[in-house]
Amino acid sequence: MKRILVLGVTSAIAQECSRVWAKQGAILYIVARNDERLHVIADDLRVRGAKEVHTRCLDLNILEQHKDLIEKIISTLNRLDIVLVAHGTLPNQSRCEQSVSEALAEINTNAISVISLLTVLANYFESVGAGSIAVVSSVAGDRGRASNYVYGSAKSMVTSFTSGLRQRLYKKNVTVTTIKPGFVDTPMTARFKKNILWAKPSIVAQKIVQAIDQKKSVAYVPFFWAYIMLVIRLLPEKIFRKLYF
Amino acid sequence: MSVPKQRISGWGRSFFEDASVYAPNSELACKELILSEQLLIPRGMGRSYGDSANASVVFQTDFLDNFISFDKDRGILTVEAGVQLREILEIVVANGWFLPVTPGTGYVTVGGAIASDVHGKNHHSAGSFGQYVESIKILLGNGEIVTTSAKQNSDLFYATCGGMGLTGIILSATIRLISIRSSLISQKIIKTKSLEETCEKFDTYIQHNYSVAWIDCLAKGGGLGRGLLILGDHSDEGEFEFSIREPINLRLRPPSALLNRFSMKVFNNLYWYRAANNATNKISIPTFFYPLDLLKDWNTFYGKQGFVQYQFVLPENVGVRNLRAILEKIADSEQASFLAVLKKFGPGNSNLLSFPMAGYTLALDFKMTMLTKDLLLGLDEMILAMGGRIYLAKDSFMTELTFKRTYQNWEQFQIVREKYDALGKFCSNQSIRLGLE
Numbered sequence: 001m002k003r004i005l006v007l008g009v010t011s012a013i014a015q016e017c018s019r020v021w022a023k024q025g026a027i028l029y030i031v032a033r034n035d036e037r038l039h040v041i042a043d044d045l046r047v048r049g050a051k052e053v054h055t056r057c058l059d060l061n062i063l064e065q066h067k068d069l070i071e072k073i074i075s076t077l078n079r080l081d082i083v084l085v086a087h088g089t090l091p092n093q094s095r096c097e098q099s100v101s102e103a104l105a106e107i108n109t110n111a112i113s114v115i116s117l118l119t120v121l122a123n124y125f126e127s128v129g130a131g132s133i134a135v136v137s138s139v140a141g142d143r144g145r146a147s148n149y150v151y152g153s154a155k156s157m158v159t160s161f162t163s164g165l166r167q168r169l170y171k172k173n174v175t176v177t178t179i180k181p182g183f184v185d186t187p188m189t190a191r192f193k194k195n196i197l198w199a200k201p202s203i204v205a206q207k208i209v210q211a212i213d214q215k216k217s218v219a220y221v222p223f224f225w226a227y228i229m230l231v232i233r234l235l236p237e238k239i240f241r242k243l244y245f
Numbered sequence: 246m247s248v249p250k251q252r253i254s255g256w257g258r259s260f261f262e263d264a265s266v267y268a269p270n271s272e273l274a275c276k277e278l279i280l281s282e283q284l285l286i287p288r289g290m291g292r293s294y295g296d297s298a299n300a301s302v303v304f305q306t307d308f309l310d311n312f313i314s315f316d317k318d319r320g321i322l323t324v325e326a327g328v329q330l331r332e333i334l335e336i337v338v339a340n341g342w343f344l345p346v347t348p349g350t351g352y353v354t355v356g357g358a359i360a361s362d363v364h365g366k367n368h369h370s371a372g373s374f375g376q377y378v379e380s381i382k383i384l385l386g387n388g389e390i391v392t393t394s395a396k397q398n399s400d401l402f403y404a405t406c407g408g409m410g411l412t413g414i415i416l417s418a419t420i421r422l423i424s425i426r427s428s429l430i431s432q433k434i435i436k437t438k439s440l441e442e443t444c445e446k447f448d449t450y451i452q453h454n455y456s457v458a459w460i461d462c463l464a465k466g467g468g469l470g471r472g473l474l475i476l477g478d479h480s481d482e483g484e485f486e487f488s489i490r491e492p493i494n495l496r497l498r499p500p501s502a503l504l505n506r507f508s509m510k511v512f513n514n515l516y517w518y519r520a521a522n523n524a525t526n527k528i529s530i531p532t533f534f535y536p537l538d539l540l541k542d543w544n545t546f547y548g549k550q551g552f553v554q555y556q557f558v559l560p561e562n563v564g565v566r567n568l569r570a571i572l573e574k575i576a577d578s579e580q581a582s583f584l585a586v587l588k589k590f591g592p593g594n595s596n597l598l599s600f601p602m603a604g605y606t607l608a609l610d611f612k613m614t615m616l617t618k619d620l621l622l623g624l625d626e627m628i629l630a631m632g633g634r635i636y637l638a639k640d641s642f643m644t645e646l647t648f649k650r651t652y653q654n655w656e657q658f659q660i661v662r663e664k665y666d667a668l669g670k671f672c673s674n675q676s677i678r679l680g681l682e
Contacts, residue, residue, distance in 0.1 A: 012270075012308065037271055040311050047312035048336060187270045187308060193249040 001051055002026045003077045007060060007117065008087025010037045012186035013136060016205030017084055022050035029073050032087070033059040060087050061109055063116045070120045079128075082212060083121055085114055086136040090188045096150040103150050110154035115161050122165055125174040133169075134177040134212045135162050139220065141180070142229045146244050166217055175215040179208055182225035253288070253303060255295045256544050259551030259613045260641065262299040262674065270308035272390070275414060278304060279670075280388045286673040287410040289327060289354030293361060294554040295641035296674040297409055304414055306356050312336070313417055320422035321379065326356030326415045331489055331538075334530065338487035342422040343479070343530075345377040351489075351535050356415040361638035362407030362599045365534070366455035366477065369447070369591040373601055375406030376594055379419040386413060386670035404661040407599035409637055411671045411681055412662055427483035430455075430533040433476045436522040440470020440572065444565045444605060447474070447589035454478045455533075458587040461513040462572050462609070463506070469572055472587065473520050477533050487530055492541035504547065504612060506581040547612045555621055556600075556608040556636040557628045558590060564605040567631045571624060575609070578620050582609035597654040597661070600636045608639070618642050637675070645680035655681070 006018050009030040018028060022045040030045070032038045035057040042053045054076055058069060074080055091106035114135065125131040140148055141155025159178055166176035183189065183198040204221045211219035220226040235243075250263040266288075269275045278285075285302040306327030313323040320342045322333065330344060331351030337343065348363040357363075359381065364373040380394035383405060393402040405412045435450065437443040443458050450456055453476040460472035537543055544552070559567050568587075575582060586608045593602040611617050625647045628635060634651035635643050649655050659681065662668050672682055 034271070036273075040271075040313075043313055044311035047315045187268065187274075190248050190268065194251065 014086035289357035386666035407596040429480035429483035
C-alpha cells in the first residue's frame with residue numbers, strides 16, 4: 001500500500017487529497033500545527049479507509065526541526081512513496097505592505113519553510129531512487145499582481161524551486177509535481193466573493209491525486225487556469241502595470 | 246471576519262435570500278460565529294424545498310464533514326453534521342450496514358436529516374430518522390456545547406429531531422445503522438386502477454420493507470389516483486456495493502413550458518400503461534432510493550420561477566375519502582403536478598415538530614405560477630379541517646395559524662427553545678413566517 005506524507009493537512013485541499021488516498025487504503029502520516037483539527041482529520045481518514053494514520057502536531061515555520069521530523073517519519077513508515085507539501089497561509093496584502101516583519105513572516109511560511117522541507121525530502125528520495133513529491137504552489141506565483149504579490153512572490157519561489165528540483169531528480173526516477181490551484185472555495189478564501197471560476201476542494205483534490213499518479217510536471221487545477229494564466233503572463237508590462245487586480 | 250453576501254435558495258428555487266454564508270471548520274470557529282452573530286440558521290445541502298434554510302446569516306456545515314468513528318461490529322456511526330448520507334453509504338454498505346431511514350436523495354446531510362426528521366419508503370415499519378439517533382452534540386445559542394439524547398437533556402433531543410435547526414447547531418451525531426445481507430433491493434411493482442385500490446394495496450403488502458406509490462392525479466373520474474405501487478426488500482444474497490455515481494449534467498434545459506398539464510397527462514398515461522403488473526427485479530441502492538440523484542440540478546428544469554413541493558399527511562381513518570377530495574381540487578385547478586407520490590405512514594413519534602402520523606401522505610410538486618400560492622393555501626385549509634398537517638421541509642406558504650393548529654406541540658417546542666437560549670437566535674425565514682421567532 002502507498003505510504004504518504006501530507007504536510008499541512010488542515011488545508012482543505014490537502015485534507016481532500018488525504019481522503020482520496022484514505023479511500024484507497026493508504027498509510028498516511030499527517031502533519032499540522034492545530035492539534036485539535038489534526039486529530040479530527042485523522043479519525044475521519046481512519047473511518048474513510050486509511051490503513052494507518054500517524055499524526056504529528058508541529059509548526060513548520062520552525063525550520064530547525066525539519067530534518068528531525070522527516071527522519072522520524074521515514075523511520076515510522078519505513079518508506080515514503082508520496083509527499084504532498086500543502087501548508088501555507090493567505091497573507092493580508094495590505095498589512096504586508098505596512099509591515100516588513102509580517103511580509104517576511106508570510107514569505108517564511110509560504111516559501112522558505114517549503115524549500116527547507118523539500119531540501120531534506122529531495123535527498124531522501126534521491127537516495128531511494130523512486131517516489132513522488134507534490135507541492136502546492138499557486139497560479140498567483142505565475143505573475144506578481146498588486147492585490148497579492150507577497151503571496152505571489154512566495155509561490156513564485158516555490159514554483160522555480162520545484163522546477164529546478166524536477167530537473168535534478170528526473171534521472172533518479174523521482175517525480176516532482178508543481179500544483180497550481182486557481183480559486184478554491186475553502187475556509188482560507190471565505191472572505192472572497194465567489195463566481196464561476198471557483199472550484200470545490202474535493203474536485204481540485206481529485207485532479208491533484210490524478211496529476212501525481214500520472215507523474216505530471218505542472219498541474220493547473222482546474223485545467224482552464226493554464227489558459228487564463230497564459231494570457232496573464234503574455235500581457236505586455238506596458239498594459240499590465242496599468243491594471244489593478 | 247466578514248464574508249460577502251451570497252444568493253441562496255431552497256431546492257425549489259422559488260424563494261431567494263442574499264445571505265452572509267459562514268462555513269466554520271472547527272468547534273472553536275463555530276463557537277465564535279454563534280457569539281458574534283445575532284440571528285442565524287444552520288444549513289446543509291439546501292435540499293429542503295422552501296425557505297426553511299434561508300436567513301440573512303447562514304451557518305453552512307460544508308466543512309463540518311468529518312467522520313468521527315464507525316463501529317463495524319455493532320453498526321454505530323458517529324459523524325459531524327455536514328456528512329452526507331451518500332458518503333455514509335459509500336463506507337458502511339461495504340461492511341454490511343445500511344441507513345435505517347433514507348429520504349429520496351443521498352445529497353442530504355446528517356444534520357439536515359435530523360432537523361427535518363426525514364422519513365423514507367419504510368416509514369410504516371421503521372419510523373423516521375430521529376428514532377435512530379443515539380445522541381447529538383449541539384451548540385446552543387449561548388455558545389455552550391451539550392450532548393443530548395433520549396436520556397440526557399431529553400427535552401432538547403425531542404425538540405431538535407424535527408426541529409428545523411431552530412434549537413441550535415447540530416455539530417455531530419451518533420446513529421444506529423441496520424444490517425443488510427446484500428446491497429441489492431428486490432423490487433416489485435403492482436399496478437392499481439384507482440385511488441382506493443392504491444390505498445388498499447399498501448395494507449395488502451405491508452410486510453415489505455419499502456413501499457411507495459406513484460399516482461396519476463390528472464386522470465379523470467374513477468381513474469384518478471391509479472398508479473404503480475413500488476415495493477422493495479433488501480435482498481438476501483448478492484454483493485455489497487455502493488459507489489457514488491457522478492450525476493449526469495444535462496446542460497441543455499428543456500424549455501420549462503414543456504412541463505405542462507398536457508405533456509404530463511401524456512407522460513402519466515404512457516408511464517401507467519407501459520408498466521407491467523407484478524414485475525419484479527433486483528436493483529441497486531441508488532436506482533431504488535435515489536433515481537433523481539442521477540440528474541444534476543434537476544430542480545432547474547422548472548425554469549426561472551422555480552417550483553414548490555407540497556407534502557401533507559391525512560389521518561388514516563379519514564384518509565382515502567379526503568384524499569380523493571384533495572386530488573379532485575388539484576385536478577380542477579389549472580395547476581399540474583408532475584410528480585405525485587403516495588405513501589402510507591406508520592405511527593408518528595415523540596419529536597415535537599415531527600411530521601409523520603399514521604395515515605396517508607401525498608407529495609406533489611407544482612411549477613411556481615401566480616396561482617400556486619392560492620391553490621396551496623386552499624389545500625392547507627382542507628388539510629387543516631381534515632386533521633392533517635404539512636411537511637415543514639417542503640412547506641413554502643403555510644400561515645402561522647395553520648401551523649399552530651396542526652403542529653399542536655409548538656408551545657412546548659418554544660418552551661424548550663427558550664430554556665436552551667434558542668429564541669431570537671436560530672431563526673429562518675420559514676420560522677418567522679410560522680411564528681417561531
